[in-house]
Amino acid sequence: MTASALPPALVLIAAGILLPMLSGRLRPTLLLLAPLLTLYLIWQVPDGVAARHAYLGYELVLVKGDALSRLFATVFAIMAFAGGLFALNQRRVIELAAAFCYAGAAIGVTFAGDWLTVFIFWELMAIASTLIIWSVGPSAYGAGLRYAAIHLLGGVLLMAGIVGEIASTGSTAFDKLTLDSVPRGLILAAFLLNAGAWPLSAWLPDAYPESSWSGMVFLSAFTTKTAVFVLLRTFPGTELLIYVGLFMVFYGIIYAILENDMRRILAYSIVNQVGFMVVGIGIGTEMALNGAAAHAFTHIIYKALLLMSAGSVLYMTERRKCTDLGGLFRTMPFTAICGIVGALSISSFPLTSGFVSKSMISEAAGKEHLAVVWYLLAAASAGVFLHAGIKFPWFVFFQKDSGLRPAEPPWNMRMAMAFFAVLCIGIGVAPQALYALLPFGVDYIPYTASHVVFYLQLLLFSGLAFFLMLNLLKRTLTITLDVDWLYRRAGVSLAKSFDRLAGRGWSGIATWTTGGASAVGRAARYYHGPEGILARSLPTGAMAFWAAIMLVIYLALFYL
Amino acid sequence: MDDHWLTRDSTIRLLWIVFAIALAGTVLMDLVVHHHPYFGLDGTFGFGAWFGFASCVLLILAAKALGWMLKRPDTYYDS
Numbered sequence: 001m002t003a004s005a006l007p008p009a010l011v012l013i014a015a016g017i018l019l020p021m022l023s024g025r026l027r028p029t030l031l032l033l034a035p036l037l038t039l040y041l042i043w044q045v046p047d048g049v050a051a052r053h054a055y056l057g058y059e060l061v062l063v064k065g066d067a068l069s070r071l072f073a074t075v076f077a078i079m080a081f082a083g084g085l086f087a088l089n090q091r092r093v094i095e096l097a098a099a100f101c102y103a104g105a106a107i108g109v110t111f112a113g114d115w116l117t118v119f120i121f122w123e124l125m126a127i128a129s130t131l132i133i134w135s136v137g138p139s140a141y142g143a144g145l146r147y148a149a150i151h152l153l154g155g156v157l158l159m160a161g162i163v164g165e166i167a168s169t170g171s172t173a174f175d176k177l178t179l180d181s182v183p184r185g186l187i188l189a190a191f192l193l194n195a196g197a198w199p200l201s202a203w204l205p206d207a208y209p210e211s212s213w214s215g216m217v218f219l220s221a222f223t224t225k226t227a228v229f230v231l232l233r234t235f236p237g238t239e240l241l242i243y244v245g246l247f248m249v250f251y252g253i254i255y256a257i258l259e260n261d262m263r264r265i266l267a268y269s270i271v272n273q274v275g276f277m278v279v280g281i282g283i284g285t286e287m288a289l290n291g292a293a294a295h296a297f298t299h300i301i302y303k304a305l306l307l308m309s310a311g312s313v314l315y316m317t318e319r320r321k322c323t324d325l326g327g328l329f330r331t332m333p334f335t336a337i338c339g340i341v342g343a344l345s346i347s348s349f350p351l352t353s354g355f356v357s358k359s360m361i362s363e364a365a366g367k368e369h370l371a372v373v374w375y376l377l378a379a380a381s382a383g384v385f386l387h388a389g390i391k392f393p394w395f396v397f398f399q400k401d402s403g404l405r406p407a408e409p410p411w412n413m414r415m416a417m418a419f420f421a422v423l424c425i426g427i428g429v430a431p432q433a434l435y436a437l438l439p440f441g442v443d444y445i446p447y448t449a450s451h452v453v454f455y456l457q458l459l460l461f462s463g464l465a466f467f468l469m470l471n472l473l474k475r476t477l478t479i480t481l482d483v484d485w486l487y488r489r490a491g492v493s494l495a496k497s498f499d500r501l502a503g504r505g506w507s508g509i510a511t512w513t514t515g516g517a518s519a520v521g522r523a524a525r526y527y528h529g530p531e532g533i534l535a536r537s538l539p540t541g542a543m544a545f546w547a548a549i550m551l552v553i554y555l556a557l558f559y560l
Numbered sequence: 561m562d563d564h565w566l567t568r569d570s571t572i573r574l575l576w577i578v579f580a581i582a583l584a585g586t587v588l589m590d591l592v593v594h595h596h597p598y599f600g601l602d603g604t605f606g607f608g609a610w611f612g613f614a615s616c617v618l619l620i621l622a623a624k625a626l627g628w629m630l631k632r633p634d635t636y637y638d639s
Binding site: 453 | 564566567579582583586587589590593594595596598599601602606607608609610611612613615616617618619620622623624626627630631632633634636637
């Protein structure tokens, strides 16, 4: 193994393990330098297999590079850097350690060349991300446990699928699959679970918002986008994904419209945005796959920016509900402006990063003459502006005056936001650098007059609809039931009533058997006990008496 | 008292006027910009405007209907 083939993933994982042992200035230094070193190593990975390792008779391909791996690994490393900068004031070092192991594992998946390596890093991600949630303390134990349970289920599905795949094909190569066998179906199900696809999507808005102000910034980036990466790698052009993705897109919008917690709004909008990428993967043309990959790249940056903005509000005010917030633009103008840049990017406003990536997916649907898909994506683009683009900044920073006058967050948090805000606009203004990183050659010009006018109309009139219907959008102290109701309520009451029923049955059996057993005991005691008829010791006088009686009877019978 | 310039009635009225001009401007751009519709409906005048507006109205109403069935107090799972 040469130095250039040192798996980039291991640098971040090692940094994560080292972090708790460092103190003072060393910790922030490592937080900022490890992602940069990782980024350097990512760009040293050549095309093809760079590191392999024999293990239990299989060959683990730890590093195998191509354009798609480098694209995702690059944005993951950038995310780890900005996340580390944002989280410098996080006192719970376990969260930072877990976050770096988590980011490293995500990079490990992007360079994995065989199924076993994918699985190892996949499970490491599940464990590390659960620790990020649990690091908050008792308030997050329940949500973290539900999160872990769902992801362990995903791990079981993936393992079963991989075992079946290797047994039936004999190949461990992590490569493109056609959906034509049960094991491959299990693999797809495991990937979709991590992407936040319905019906097992509720873990995302359930668990992520319970993490700390910095934790959710990390969580938003890796699990779902690694799922997008593996889907791009293994199931491009699988038609089923178009429908799954469209469902995710609208599910995210509608639940986000009803939501009151600012970070749950953003959690639902992760599902919504990943839905766009899944649709692109389902369409499967070069333009669509480029669009999905580019959108994953830009999404990680603007979603992290939105969550940094929300995290700053949470850090400064310790409030997370829209009903408690509002009017913060007065004292947090910088945080508000960064939040608005993120919000415009997620809405794919011209001159922001979302515009140059998402419009590729729509364009690909149009080019393939998928009319229904194209119209639904256009409606969804309008809906994104509604549920995230305006709703988040409006209810947090404007709306009413909540009376809160928090200061801006510390300098490092502002720097991290500024860095990502500049990236959002930079990519939007000059998309060529991003396009050069995409897996296929790009033959697409985002800034035509027709595109720009169409998106401006779509978004501005969505804005009009938002303000005209503001009365219907007023926030209330409510949540909206989701599929997780089945395991948080129905399952629990089912288990409780089963417990009651079984308890009653058990105590019935116990009463009956102990009753029966003690009756046997009582009877034995009655007949054979010290006073029992059959155990009485008879005096000799009584025997003489009975012998005399017998003799009398005998004599009487003799004389008769 | 709250008298930030952004919250004054005069500012809000001005913002609405600017917004209305922007709305009208983007629709009028359809007179000069040549679109390349893929299907048919997407070539109609001001398609982005009316389609975006109608989509949002439908999405809000759909959300309201779903909320009517599935909304619960946010302490629902705490009890």
